[in-house]
Amino acid sequence: MLLEELSLKQLREQLEEYELDASGSKKVLKARLEEVLKKNGDDPKTFHFQSAEETILSKLKTIDETSKINNEKFNTISQKIDETSKKNNEKFEEDSRTFEKIQKSVNDNKEMLEEKIKQLETIVTNMKVLPSLNAVVLAVEEKIKELENVARVVRLAYPEVPDRVLEEIAVDTFVNGLKDSELQKALRLARPKVLDEALAIALEHEAASQASRNNQVLTVEKGDKRKDERLVEMHISCKTDSLICAARLLSLARQPTDTNSERRYIEVRQNNSNQDKYTVQ
Structure with a gap:
């Protein structure tokens, strides 16, 4: 949509997006918006303005792209968490086996010590x-x-x-x-x-x-x-x-x-x- 095709309401919306004064007649608003475009290096005659529907679609597209990026990040983080959890489980199992070996050794030594004590008591x-x-x-x-x-x-x-x-x-x-x-x-x-x-x-x-x-x-x-x-x-x-x-x-x-x-x-x-x-x- 070109500048000449904008209605009074659309002119005010465009000026509000640029955070400019949106009061006045259509001619005043048009001149004010034309001046802003020139300052930004755009041609007022060929610059294409988005309608409200197009703006909403654009925002939805942006949201969708952002959501995809966030999903990719989430999947990456989830994968890292799964890998870390798997490594921790493997380490825990290894530590458990080591502890069982140590516990068995302690029990064997305890039984041996008790037998020695009984022998000494007999003596x-x-x-x-x-x-x-x-x-x-x-x-x-x-x-x-x-x-x-x-x-x-x-x-x-x-x-x-x-x-x-x-x-x-x-x-x-x-x-x-x-x-x-x-x-x-x-x-x-x-x-x-x-x-x-x-x-x-x-x-x-x-x-x-x-x-x-x-x-x-x-x-x-x-x-x-x-x-x-x-x-x-x-x-x-x-x-x-x-x-x-x-x-x-x-x-x-x-x-x-x-x-x-x-x-x-x-x-x-x-x-x-x-x-x-x-x-x-």
């Missing part, structure tokens, strides 16, 4: 138990020698008395020399015939008493370190007492004098094995 327990056991065995041996001396002295004091009577005297001497009144009572009720039988009954009574003392109940809460240590001490104590009783019985079994005392020794050993226990809740 320490043995170091605590063996000296006590050796001391008790020595004490038992001394006690047996003492009983042998009692029997020998009785025989020397009464050389003409029959062996049966000498055994009864030796048994009475042994019973009267005991400090434990309950043990004395048990021996008198059992009425042993020979000294070895009296000793077997005494050990049977002591084993039963020891088992009753060891049958304890200890409530241990999770995370209670002090009671955990007490539990270990109880376990070691019970094992030690069991070994002590076994040592005494073994010492008794060295020189059995008759079938009754030997049978009594076997019964005592079985009874001690069945009663030596403790309970933990």
Whole structure:
């Protein structure tokens, strides 16, 4: 559309686009627009003005081109994001595999360490138990020698008395020399015939008493370190007492004098094995 074809309204719209005064008659507006075109280096006679429809179409075209450019940028950015996300996922999977390997190694080392600790605990327990056991065995041996001396002295004091009577005297001497009144009572009720039988009954009574003392109940809460240590001490104590009783019985079994005392020794050993226990809740 040429300058000559513009209506008054279109002249005003064109001047408003150039941010010029749009008031006045058509002739004044035309002259004013003609002057602007000349200043911009355009020929007023041949310059083509866009109608409102053409302007809208032009703007829509511009918007469409801008939208295409933005879509291309968006696609490019989306592609970069996808590539970065893929790389991050691959890196995460690799790190996860590495972590699993490290975790497995840590668990293996932990199990190995726990096994070493158990071995050390066993060694320490043995170091605590063996000296006590050796001391008790020595004490038992001394006690047996003492009983042998009692029997020998009785025989020397009464050389003409029959062996049966000498055994009864030796048994009475042994019973009267005991400090434990309950043990004395048990021996008198059992009425042993020979000294070895009296000793077997005494050990049977002591084993039963020891088992009753060891049958304890200890409530241990999770995370209670002090009671955990007490539990270990109880376990070691019970094992030690069991070994002590076994040592005494073994010492008794060295020189059995008759079938009754030997049978009594076997019964005592079985009874001690069945009663030596403790309970933990």
